[in-house]
Amino acid sequence: MKVKTSVTLSTELISSIDDLIGQGQNRSVFLEAAAWEHITRLRRKQRNLNDLQIINQHADELNEEAVDALSFQIEL
Numbered sequence: 001m002k003v004k005t006s007v008t009l010s011t012e013l014i015s016s017i018d019d020l021i022g023q024g025q026n027r028s029v030f031l032e033a034a035a036w037e038h039i040t041r042l043r044r045k046q047r048n049l050n051d052l053q054i055i056n057q058h059a060d061e062l063n064e065e066a067v068d069a070l071s072f073q074i075e076l
Contacts, residue, residue, distance in 0.1 A: 007031075 014027075021030050055062070
């Protein structure tokens with residue numbers, strides 16, 4: 001479902017959009033695609049930050065496991 005809304009944008013931004021999509025093209029389609037892309041990036045960034053936090057919480061344990069695993073290697 002689409003909802004009509006009003007957004008105020010700078011003339012520079014409108015001009016840049018028009019340069020990219022060409023005259024007569026649909027700005028709404030362009031802006032919706034750009035918004036979804038930005039939302040996707042923000043969600044990915046948040047997931048990555050959450051994952052990093054989990055890794056950091058377990059860093060000491062993970063490092064100990066890595067050192068233990070490396071101790072089983074033999075010299076070649």
